[in-house]
Amino acid sequence: MSSSPANGTRVRRLPAGALSAALGLLGLLSVLCFHFPEWLTTPEVRAAIDLPLLRKLLLGGLLAAIASGVAALFLRAERRAGLIGLAAAALAFALGGHTVPETQAVPLRTFYIGLDYFVLSLFFTALAFVTLERLFPKRADQPVMRAEAGLDLRxxxxxxxxxxxxxxxxxxxxxxxxxxxxxxxxxxxxxxxxxxxxxxxxxxxxxxxxxxxxxxxxxxxxxxxxxxxxxxxxxxxxxxxxxxxxxxxxxxxxxxxxxxxxxxxxxxxxxxxxxxxxxxxxxxxxxxxxxxxxxxxxxxxxxxxxxxxxxxxxxxxxxxxxxxxxxxxxxxxxxxxxxxxxxxxxxxxxxxxxxxxxxxxxxxxxxxxxxx
Ligand SMILES: [Zn+2]
Ligand SMILES: [Zn+2]
Structure with missing residues (x-):
């Protein structure tokens, strides 16, 4: 954890471990969505989504999880988070990664968990707003993984x-x-x-x-x-x-x-x-x-x-x-x-x-x- 008092003197560094854990876990959840679409995905999202693009994004995300996980280990920063990211990405690849075949004619269930909606909104919201907060911060010394960020993620x-x-x-x-x-x-x-x-x-x-x-x-x-x-x-x-x-x-x-x-x-x-x-x-x-x-x-x-x-x-x-x-x-x-x-x-x-x-x-x- 790199929280610091608001003195503005701390040098902002890339949260490689947190990035790896976030991308690795999101990638793993996405692979699960490919395996169990009728239970984990939303019909509206399935209808609107560009699957080939999503597969490329998934591959890119998993590779980035591995790269940032390795960087976290070498930089000795957030190594535990880096290890989580590496393990999640490895498991995602072991389960088929971006190559899981598409399920034809997904049966419509009355109850399902909108895991796809959660993964997509978390990924794109984080990408857009973490970028904006780095470019135009009110409090520049506040790290991405600030105190209680884990609680708010839950x-x-x-x-x-x-x-x-x-x-x-x-x-x-x-x-x-x-x-x-x-x-x-x-x-x-x-x-x-x-x-x-x-x-x-x-x-x-x-x-x-x-x-x-x-x-x-x-x-x-x-x-x-x-x-x-x-x-x-x-x-x-x-x-x-x-x-x-x-x-x-x-x-x-x-x-x-x-x-x-x-x-x-x-x-x-x-x-x-x-x-x-x-x-x-x-x-x-x-x-x-x-x-x-x-x-x-x-x-x-x-x-x-x-x-x-x-x-x-x-x-x-x-x-x-x-x-x-x-x-x-x-x-x-x-x-x-x-x-x-x-x-x-x-x-x-x-x-x-x-x-x-x-x-x-x-x-x-x-x-x-x-x-x-
Ligand atoms: Zn209020
Ligand atoms: Zn409020």
Whole structure:
């Protein structure tokens, strides 16, 4: 672990071991997806994917895992992670690597684990945001594998895999809701409007819902116990936003998805929104120090949401919006003091229980300290 105080003097080095472990394990999971597509992959992803390209990517990833694993051993840095990466890549090759034959006519199962969706989103999100955080860092001395990055990675896995498991239920409920349109002819049918306009309307409807859900979770002590998990993050980066109690994720998704479907938006507009929401959630937590100028008032940015996570009381119960800061301006909870950034994040020196399971059980035990 190469965490260091924020003195800016540490030389940034390539986390070869962590890179090897990440690529090796992702490669191994991908090979398992090739072997057991009906249990591990998602029909939507299977339909959309370019298989020959994916095989090349898999081969490249496994070779890079081996190269960085060897580099970690020689550089004597993160050797344990390097060994994990080498072992995972070797096992992946032993199981057929990028040459596993394609399963013809994959049977459709009612239940499956969306491991492919998890592997792809983790790979591309990490690639894009680790690059951006290295190019435009807010805190340049913060390493990629900062303290508690492993915990947040487990949250990422739990919330991705868990959500894909319940996706079927939500889709089923949404399909039924499709016939019960809330507007009932009183308002024009949004599905006939241009996709870009529907998208903007969904952003507004979703964020209005999220704003008040979020505010209520801060206000009601019992609900705060769940949301405190998200606020226990002490280092902000692309992975930090993954730390959410699973029950809050379920509640939040259901609350946002239901009105969007009831209002009758087109599937295409909803799909674009889902991609947008996934990206902006990662973005607002990222360790990116770019000054977005007036755009900071239009769309949620890292500085806007970093203040929501600030440890200092001046920022408690501020910046609840996830997409549109104008909602905080409207409802009197906006906080963006000039060009300043918070000094520290978290529950004001009162951390939660350690570990994924302990943090999931904590809301049922007692109210955490540091409630706003
Ligand atoms: Zn919050
Ligand atoms: Zn957050």
């Amino acid at each position: 949250y990422f896995a739990l919330n991705h895999l868990g959500v894909s498991l319940i996706l079927l239920t939500v889709n089923g409920a949404a399909a039924m809701a499709g016939d019960v349109r809330l507007t009932g002819g009183l308002l024009p049918d949004p599905a006939v409007m241009p996709i870009w306009l529907q998208f903007l309307m969904i952003v507004l409807v979703a964020d209005l819902t999220q704003y008040w859900q979020h505010r209520v979770f801060h206000r009601v002590p019992f609900l705060w116990r769940f949301h405190a998990v998200h606020h226990s993050v002490r280092r902000m980066d692309w992975l930090a936003g993954s730390r959410l109690h699973f029950l809050e994720v379920l509640f939040q998704r259901a609350l946002v998805v239901v009105p969007i479907h009831l209002l009758g938006f087109a599937r295409e507009a909803i799909d674009i929104y889902v991609i947008f929401a996934g990206i902006i959630t990662v973005f607002i937590h990222a360790n990116i120090g770019v000054d977005f100028g007036w755009l900071r008032y239009v769309i949620a940015t890292p500085s806007f949401h970093h203040w929501h996570h600030a440890a200092s009381p001046e920022a408690h119960d501020r910046n609840f919006a996830v997409h549109l800061p104008v909602l905080d301006l409207l409802f009197g909870t906006f906080h963006l003091p000039g060009r300043r950034w918070p000094d520290a994040y978290g529950l004001d020196g009162k951390p939660l229980a350690q570990g994924l399971i302990a943090q999931h059980l904590q809301p049922f035990r007692r109210a955490p300290d540091g409630a706003p």
